[in-house]
Amino acid sequence: MNSITPRPVDTVIAAARAFLGERLTLNDAIRQQHGRGEDTTTPTLPDAVAFVDTTEEVSRLLALCHQHGVPVTPFGAGTSLEGHVNPVRGGISLDLSRMAAIEEVSAEDMDGLIQPGVTRQQLNEHLRDQGLFFPVDPGSHCTIGGMCATRASGTNAVRYGTIRENVLGLEVVLADGRVIQTGGRTRKAANGYDLTRLFIGSEGTLGVITRIRLRLYGIPEAMVSAVCQFPDLASAVNTVIATMQLGVPVARIELLDEVQMEACIAYSKLEGMAPTPTLFLEFHGTEAAVGEQAETVQAIATDHGGSGFAWARDAETRNKLWKARHDAYWACLAYRPGKKGIATDVCVPISRLAEALLGAKEDIRASGLDAPIVGHVGDGNFHTVILVTDGDQADLDRAWELDRKIVHRALQLGGTCSGEHGVGLGKREFLEVEHGPEALAVMRSLKQTLDPKGILNPGKIFRN
Ligand SMILES: Cc1cc2nc3c(=O)[nH]c(=O)nc-3n(C[C@H](O)[C@H](O)[C@H](O)COP(=O)(O)OP(=O)(O)OC[C@H]3O[C@@H](n4cnc5c(N)ncnc54)[C@H](O)[C@@H]3O)c2cc1C
Known part of the structure; x- marks a missing residue:
């Protein structure tokens, strides 16, 4: 009789069952949920999903995976946007969502x-x-x-x-x-x-x-939100740059272009707002300080053609405004039902924001794609949510081409390919350009020291 050598992952699964029981699952639907995040990569099914409860369980599972050379992809809520949680080499998807104390x-x-x-x-x-x-x-x-x-x-x-x-x-x-x-x-x-x-x-x-x-x-003594609308994108961006360069300690300053505003007005039922470039702002501090900051920004905005500066102190109005901002991505998807979003994430020094943002707007126009712009512009960071048909390769190729153009301009302006979303699979190609080969080699040697068998989220950050 032939004896079949078990695959290393099957050995790990059998051993981990002893301490995880049913929390180590091979269930198809659960594996599919862990096949990718909120991105457009082709999903890969992990061999198993482990729902851990304690540090000790994580430690025991990793020791086993290390011993048998089995890949492990940590998984939080799976909302990452660059293919981070796609377990491209199979193995175990390590779900940490139950560790929520x-x-x-x-x-x-x-x-x-x-x-x-x-x-x-x-x-x-x-x-x-x-x-x-x-x-x-x-x-x-x-x-x-x-x-x-x-x-x-x-x-x-x-x-x-x-x-x-x-x-x-x-x-x-x-x-x-x-x-x-x-x-x-x-x-x-x-x-x-x-x-x-x-x-x-x-x-x-x-x-x-x-x-x-x-x-x-x-929690600050006083919080005041404000909205200000502009005739064009340049006026809104220049207001942001002037505000930051003056050192006004805004707590939030977010920009939505006219397309993003149209999507948000429809999705979040924003009354009394027009689909034009808009800044959402918030000021935190003492009563006196927030009043002073808001007046300063209002004056800057007015100088740049801003109008309709609407203030809100009550929690209900402020919450509605920021919920609309936080829901901007879902508003984009509702704007073109059935589409998925590819979010670009460049960040540039504040003095180069106008070039980066207005350049991106031109690129979007030239591409013919729908791509609302929304951004944490006070940090020089903005997103274009490029709307594509999931699985349509031609559409995806055009979108990635647009993403590349936006990133390359940002890099030329002294910026970065990612202000906050990270590298995952999607931004690996830019790392060497951004950091240079020596810095990348140092990163690789750190990876080699801490994970010599390359079991932790393999395939991410480095292209190999
Ligand atoms: C609608 C929407 C809006 C978003 N807005 C923002 C935004 O404003 N700012 C922003 O920064 N991002 C934003 N994101 C991206 C995303 O939410 C963030 O990247 C978030 O930090 C991912 O957290 P998660 O729990 O979903 O992690 P996952 O997607 O599950 O994992 C992300 C990465 O972290 C690793 N990981 C997860 N948990 C652990 C752990 N405990 N230990 C080690 N590694 C771990 C995973 O292996 C993976 O590489 C947005 C995404 C969506 C869908």
Whole structure:
């Protein structure tokens, strides 16, 4: 009789069943849900999906995968946009969404300790009664572990920074199952290599994040939102540049072009607004400070042809406005039903924003594609959501061509291919141009040191 040698992944599955039980599943529908994120890559089914509950389980599973050379792709909520969670080499999709405990909150030190599956919405709900909030706010229901792994940000980054500035320390399980703690609780530390920031943005390729110590903030005394509409994109962009260069400490300054506004007006039922380029703004501080900041920005906007400056202090109106902004991506999809979005994510120095954004607008016109523009423009970061028919290769090729043009212009202007979404599969081709071969070689050697068998999210960041 022939004896068949089991595949390494089957050996891992059999061994991991002993401690994960039914939480290690081969169910087809669940594997399909883990086949890709919110992107247009061709899905790949993992061999199995593991739903972990504890650091110890992650450690045991990784030790097994390391021993048998089986790929592991960490999975938070699967909202990433560049093919990050597509398990291109099969193996185990490691789902961390059940690790969602808020373990500590310290109002005195304004920090908190959470598991990676917590979403920012859950955290803010939990914090509200204590007068605290966590400001990093991507427009998706993503996990904070996923945010750390992609170095995410949101509308508040212009004032409070990205996730990078708001993580004090991490617990990370390394590829071979060892568990390390990075960082600490202090606001400052000059105590060796900054491992926390090495793992932030590493996209699940260097380790699995199992605990996060976050900075928290007091809810400001006053918050005022404002909307201002412009006759053309250039006037809106120049208002942003002037505001930032003057040093007005805006909490949020977001730009939506006329196409994005048309989509948002229809999707979020925004009354009294016209489909013209628009800035959504917010000011945080004392009553006096927010009034002063809002008046300064209103004066700058008026100088640039802005009109209809509408202020809102009440929570209901402010929430409606920011919900509309956070729903911008879904508004784009509803604008052309049946289509998927490819979101570009360039970021440039603020003085080059007009060139980058107006150039992108020209590229979109020339491409003939629908691509609303929306952006965290205070940081020099904006997205074009290129609407394509999923699976239509010609459409996808045109979209990627447009993406490339927008990225290359941004790079020429001293910018980056990704301000916040990350590299995944989609942005790998730009890394060498952006960092140079030597820096990329250093990144590869870090990967080799921490994951010598290349089991962690293989195929991502580097093209090989
Ligand atoms: C509508 C919409 C709006 C968005 N808006 C924004 C925005 O404003 N700003 C922004 O930055 N992004 C935005 N995104 C992109 C996305 O939400 C972020 O990239 C988010 O951080 C991904 O989190 P996730 O939990 O979904 O991670 P996933 O998509 O599950 O994973 C993302 C990457 O992180 C890795 N990973 C996940 N969890 C861990 C972990 N615990 N340890 C190690 N690696 C891990 C995965 O392997 C993968 O490489 C948006 C996406 C959508 C669909």
